[in-house]
Amino acid sequence: MTLAPLTPALLAALRPELSEGCERDISDAYLSEPRDLWRGVAGAILAPRDVEEVARIVRFAARERVGIVPWSGGTGLVGGQTLTEGPAPIVLSLERMSKVPAVYPRENVLVAEAGAILADVHTAAAESDRLFPLSLASEGSARIGGLLATNAGGVNVLRYGNARDLCFGIEAVLPDGSIMRGLKRLRKDNTGYDLRNLLIGAEGTLGVITAAALRLFPQPVETGTAILTVAGPSAALDLLEMAERRGGVSAFELISGQGLRFLTETGLLSRLPFDEIPEWCVLVEIGAEAGGMVGERLETLFTEGYEAGLVTDGVVAQNAAQRAELWSIRETIPEANRRVGAIVSSDISLPLSAIPDFLESCDAKLATADLRINAFGHLGDGNLHYNLFPPPGRSREEFAGQRAALRHIIDEEVAAYDGSFSAEHGIGRLKVTQLQRYGDPAKLAAMRAIKKALDPVGIMNPGAVLGPEVRRNSPNFETGASLTADAD
Amino acid sequence: MTLAPLTPALLAALRPELSEGCERDISDAYLSEPRDLWRGVAGAILAPRDVEEVARIVRFAARERVGIVPWSGGTGLVGGQTLTEGPAPIVLSLERMSKVPAVYPRENVLVAEAGAILADVHTAAAESDRLFPLSLASEGSARIGGLLATNAGGVNVLRYGNARDLCFGIEAVLPDGSIMRGLKRLRKDNTGYDLRNLLIGAEGTLGVITAAALRLFPQPVETGTAILTVAGPSAALDLLEMAERRGGVSAFELISGQGLRFLTETGLLSRLPFDEIPEWCVLVEIGAEAGGMVGERLETLFTEGYEAGLVTDGVVAQNAAQRAELWSIRETIPEANRRVGAIVSSDISLPLSAIPDFLESCDAKLATADLRINAFGHLGDGNLHYNLFPPPGRSREEFAGQRAALRHIIDEEVAAYDGSFSAEHGIGRLKVTQLQRYGDPAKLAAMRAIKKALDPVGIMNPGAVLGPEVRRNSPNFETGASLTADAD
Numbered sequence: 001m002t003l004a005p006l007t008p009a010l011l012a013a014l015r016p017e018l019s020e021g022c023e024r025d026i027s028d029a030y031l032s033e034p035r036d037l038w039r040g041v042a043g044a045i046l047a048p049r050d051v052e053e054v055a056r057i058v059r060f061a062a063r064e065r066v067g068i069v070p071w072s073g074g075t076g077l078v079g080g081q082t083l084t085e086g087p088a089p090i091v092l093s094l095e096r097m098s099k100v101p102a103v104y105p106r107e108n109v110l111v112a113e114a115g116a117i118l119a120d121v122h123t124a125a126a127e128s129d130r131l132f133p134l135s136l137a138s139e140g141s142a143r144i145g146g147l148l149a150t151n152a153g154g155v156n157v158l159r160y161g162n163a164r165d166l167c168f169g170i171e172a173v174l175p176d177g178s179i180m181r182g183l184k185r186l187r188k189d190n191t192g193y194d195l196r197n198l199l200i201g202a203e204g205t206l207g208v209i210t211a212a213a214l215r216l217f218p219q220p221v222e223t224g225t226a227i228l229t230v231a232g233p234s235a236a237l238d239l240l241e242m243a244e245r246r247g248g249v250s251a252f253e254l255i256s257g258q259g260l261r262f263l264t265e266t267g268l269l270s271r272l273p274f275d276e277i278p279e280w281c282v283l284v285e286i287g288a289e290a291g292g293m294v295g296e297r298l299e300t301l302f303t304e305g306y307e308a309g310l311v312t313d314g315v316v317a318q319n320a321a322q323r324a325e326l327w328s329i330r331e332t333i334p335e336a337n338r339r340v341g342a343i344v345s346s347d348i349s350l351p352l353s354a355i356p357d358f359l360e361s362c363d364a365k366l367a368t369a370d371l372r373i374n375a376f377g378h379l380g381d382g383n384l385h386y387n388l389f390p391p392p393g394r395s396r397e398e399f400a401g402q403r404a405a406l407r408h409i410i411d412e413e414v415a416a417y418d419g420s421f422s423a424e425h426g427i428g429r430l431k432v433t434q435l436q437r438y439g440d441p442a443k444l445a446a447m448r449a450i451k452k453a454l455d456p457v458g459i460m461n462p463g464a465v466l467g468p469e470v471r472r473n474s475p476n477f478e479t480g481a482s483l484t485a486d487a488d
Numbered sequence: 489m490t491l492a493p494l495t496p497a498l499l500a501a502l503r504p505e506l507s508e509g510c511e512r513d514i515s516d517a518y519l520s521e522p523r524d525l526w527r528g529v530a531g532a533i534l535a536p537r538d539v540e541e542v543a544r545i546v547r548f549a550a551r552e553r554v555g556i557v558p559w560s561g562g563t564g565l566v567g568g569q570t571l572t573e574g575p576a577p578i579v580l581s582l583e584r585m586s587k588v589p590a591v592y593p594r595e596n597v598l599v600a601e602a603g604a605i606l607a608d609v610h611t612a613a614a615e616s617d618r619l620f621p622l623s624l625a626s627e628g629s630a631r632i633g634g635l636l637a638t639n640a641g642g643v644n645v646l647r648y649g650n651a652r653d654l655c656f657g658i659e660a661v662l663p664d665g666s667i668m669r670g671l672k673r674l675r676k677d678n679t680g681y682d683l684r685n686l687l688i689g690a691e692g693t694l695g696v697i698t699a700a701a702l703r704l705f706p707q708p709v710e711t712g713t714a715i716l717t718v719a720g721p722s723a724a725l726d727l728l729e730m731a732e733r734r735g736g737v738s739a740f741e742l743i744s745g746q747g748l749r750f751l752t753e754t755g756l757l758s759r760l761p762f763d764e765i766p767e768w769c770v771l772v773e774i775g776a777e778a779g780g781m782v783g784e785r786l787e788t789l790f791t792e793g794y795e796a797g798l799v800t801d802g803v804v805a806q807n808a809a810q811r812a813e814l815w816s817i818r819e820t821i822p823e824a825n826r827r828v829g830a831i832v833s834s835d836i837s838l839p840l841s842a843i844p845d846f847l848e849s850c851d852a853k854l855a856t857a858d859l860r861i862n863a864f865g866h867l868g869d870g871n872l873h874y875n876l877f878p879p880p881g882r883s884r885e886e887f888a889g890q891r892a893a894l895r896h897i898i899d900e901e902v903a904a905y906d907g908s909f910s911a912e913h914g915i916g917r918l919k920v921t922q923l924q925r926y927g928d929p930a931k932l933a934a935m936r937a938i939k940k941a942l943d944p945v946g947i948m949n950p951g952a953v954l955g956p957e958v959r960r961n962s963p964n965f966e967t968g969a970s971l972t973a974d975a976d
Contacts (some may be wrong), residue, residue, distance in 0.1 A: 431679075447681045
């Protein structure tokens with residue numbers, strides 16, 4: 001099916017249906033994306049005020065065969081929010097639907113419009129002495145609709161789950177402009193197909209999420225953090241098991257010696273709490289509701305891990321300042337990576353027990369390439385960033401010609417170990433080819449059938465997830481692939 | 489579309505594709521259901537040996553337009569496993585696919601074929617010192633495929649979630665006979681639409697789940713149980729909040745004075761641990777991994793609840809025998825209900841904070857009807873069984889003529905409070921009319937579009953969930969409605 005551009009004449013026809021202020025200037029803010037890899041096209045930027053207005057716009061677009069690109073916080077890293085060419089679409093910004101209309105502390109539920117900024121949702125939850133645990137680097141600008149559409153992950157997945165697990169119900173406008181009113185605040189509801197989870201993670205290709213009932217938790221009263229030096233990834237997994245038996249583990253992050261050396265090499269962090277830089281360590285965080293004695297539990301974990309030969313050294317934070325210091329080690333690594341300049345980055349997940357073998361095998365396959373490898377990330381979730389860097393004194397540009405081949409080696413190893421090439425960032429437009437290559441054929445066929453059934457004209461976020469793969473019209477595209485997903 | 493019956497000639501044509509022993513005798517075991525409300529029809533009972541054989545059968549059925557009724561443990565309470573009339577379908581039993589081919593203790597993952605019995609999965613997990621927490625009355629016969637197809641709930645949902653939350657990946661045969669190989673053991677995987685959750689809860693209408701990667705947990709080391717007398721449902725909710733702040737709550741069950749009086753009235757339990765029978769109490773269970781001091785925590789909960797005016801009395805189990813005694817109070821209530829004889833039963837869920845108002849309002853609407861009301865259940869999940877009984881000395885049969893009107897009052901009240909008329913048992917064929925009445929129209933339209941896209945001929949579990957509603961050809965049907973969902 002061919003889409004039509006949103007011409008000035010069509011926009012004029014739509015205008016009487018729009019609220020005052022709905023039409024925004026077509027500005028860079030809506031057409032750029034975080035790494036300046038692509039530039040989007042748009043016939044209009046529309047910021048509707050409520051779900052009924054979203055529905056009117058979608059009905060109009062369906063009738064006129066105009067594409068719609070939902071625009072939330074614009075922080076996605078795989079181009080899901082950026083249509084780079086083709087008939088000019090409507091960019092549909094949720095920014096004016098940013099309220100948190102209701103908090104139900106007794107139910108541990110909060111209702112947010114899709115344009116609510118994550119940090120504001122945190123604040124609203126905290127004002128009721130509750131925690132909304134979804135947390136990631138872009139929380140000051142990421143909005144709930146996009147976070148759900150991409151099933152965002154972040155730093156608290158191990159304990160609280162990803163965005164999908166934190167949502168009881170959604171309201172959404174489907175591609176025919178009908179409104180699915182599913183803002184249920186129910187923990188159990190077996191009444192028909194799970195359209196909530198179908199829309200969550202569909203990256204705006206099956207409809208526009210307009211509001212959500214989100215899951216809150218009691219605020220953890222005590223939090224304890226430690227960095228423990230481990231013998232290797234396998235020992236780290238044994239330590240994870242030991243920690244989980246005690247409960248309350250909220251973060252378990254793997255850090256490599258290479259990552260630590262990048263911190264000192266770039267001068268970003270000069271003082272590290274180690275006598276000598278270890279090859280592997282983990283950052284462990286434990287949260288407890290009350291009387292959790294997190295400090296004692298971390299000391300016990302250290303001692304038992306040491307006695308079991310898993311842990312060789314470690315530091316347990318004694319106060320909030322030390323906690324922040326330990327976290328800064330983990331959180332500064334992406335910036336150090338950027339300064340060193342990755343040749344290839346990745347956002348992979350693996351079955352937990354396959355991680356040590358994967359690392360050994362993939363390292364071996366890349367051994368002849370004279371690279372530095374920084375493998376780090378959310379070990380507790382099986383989610384690693386396996387990133388390749390040039391050796392000292394050489395630049396990433398020198399490796400530009402090998403980039404595709406290096407990425408292919410990683411992709412194939414991930415597939416061989418039953419892993420995923422996109423753990424938390426989604427498909428967007430960047431990974432359409434990888435999905436076609438590594439996705440299950442029966443699943444892909446079913447996805448296409450569902451897309452066609454719900455969106456026969458193909459107006460919703462054209463080209464995202466299922467393709468057709470957009471041409472990469474940015475001059476930066478070739479370098480772009482290398483930047484995928486090193487932001488965490 | 490009209491389906492064709494599985495005639496002897498068609499079966500003969502299929503036979504060369506079947507493994508030895510695949511064809512079973514057409515016996516009562518496959519055509520009856522737990523409450524003898526309906527009797528199924530079948531042209532053949534087939535028990536394939538592996539996923540490829542399932543796929544061959546489904547491809548044949550799709551080609552010949554023959555219906556398929558997946559048969560798992562046969563324990564469902566809403567008729568999802570029983571097609572009562574129409575062209576004779578293939579009943580597809582998963583009983584010969586009952587293996588647990590792999591346990592990954594380090595990953596907390598277990599892979600089970602769809603025919604694995606829940607109790608056997610518990611055993612396999614326990615042999616690796618792990619817990620598979622899905623637990624319900626029928627676990628000795630319910631099988632994984634059916635438990636996932638219906639998104640089963642049970643007694644551990646508050647802490648561990650329902651079946652959906654306990655599944656990382658599924659393998660399934662789609663209605664065209666293609667095999668979706670999705671046995672992922674990944675905690676994060678954002679690669680396309682969430683077909684796993686679409687098939688989970690679809691009650692066999694979108695495909696046959698043939699295997700699953702299930703989520704395990706460390707075994708709780710300590711468990712503590714108490715029954716606390718509370719001032720009312722509102723106080724019970726405040727106490728729930730107090731308990732959840734301390735973490736580890738694995739059960740929070742509401743018990744009404746009416747339920748307790750049924751226990752003594754029927755003679756099922758003569759000794760209850762109360763000086764006088766309270767109007768409301770809750771059974772609280774706390775599980776902890778190690779060093780959890782569950783006894784102390786329950787004592788503290790009692791004391792603080794008492795000081796806050798929420799709790800008036802209580803008993804904390806001091807040993808395993810006392811724990812069992814407290815649980816027997818909760819677990820004997822369904823049997824007491826059966827002996828008293830319910831006029832109308834229900835399996836509803838509500839937003840937690842709406843429960844006190846719902847109970848007051850619904851009780852008031854029924855006040856003139858001279859009934860006894862027993863409202864009880866998984867308060868922590870917002871999941872109640874709100875059941876109506878005749879007054880002493882009268883029988884349920886005397887109320888048969890009022891049954892539909894009484895049910896309608898409950899349904900309308902549930903809808904008014906944004907609740908669900910089917911919290912954990914699903915739609916099956918029993919609740920198709922309720923789904924049409926109370927389901928969101930946009931959601932229902934999308935469900936029909938998805939069904940048509942994936943199963944254009946309509947072979948998969950014809951009539952379930954979306955209808956057309958099967959005629960109720962059982963002489964017991966009129967009484968049947970009253971029995972819905974009082975099994976928990």
